[in-house]
Amino acid sequence: MRRLLALLAAAFALLITGAPALAAPKTETAVFAGGCFWCMEHDMGGIPGVLKVESGYTGGHVKNPTYRDVTSERSGHYEAVRVTYDPAKLDYGFLLYRYWKLVDPTDDGGQFCDRGPSYRPALFVTPAQRPIAEKSRAEAAKRLKTGTMKAQILPLQTFYPAEEYHRDYAKRNAANYNAYRVGCGRDARLKQVWGG
Structure with missing residues (x-):
């Protein structure tokens, strides 16, 4: 009992003297x-090791763009997702492997029923990510069942989170999301591009 009390007293002393906080887990x-x-938010969020997926905009020249700015095609931005993951459980190469299976990289005019520059497939990379992305793109091009690789690898720019009503859309509006996904032909086209 004395030993337990001593341990508790020591723990309490550390708390009140400002012991260093535990380090947050490393994320990328x-x-x-x-x-x-x-x-993209729905599908990437289901990968083990992914901690958070945010819908947003990147790649353009307008600061703090709105959905209307992006879909007007005047901002230069893409609809994109920022994936935060635990590198102890998942590496960037595997995320890329999964990404390719979620897009039609042969279509540089948009994706599925969504047309226009803001819907094109692209990877936004840091200098350290670029060689991994280039290797992954080349490997994915060999696995295509139809078409040729057109998805771009672009330098990472500022990521602007989308408006609140776009976030977690598939979770909050499951019926509308599922109708959109089927109606847009996304899964059917992915089977043509990748097989299976």
């Missing part, structure tokens, strides 16, 4: 564009 991020960010 990756930014992907692949058409509708609702679908």
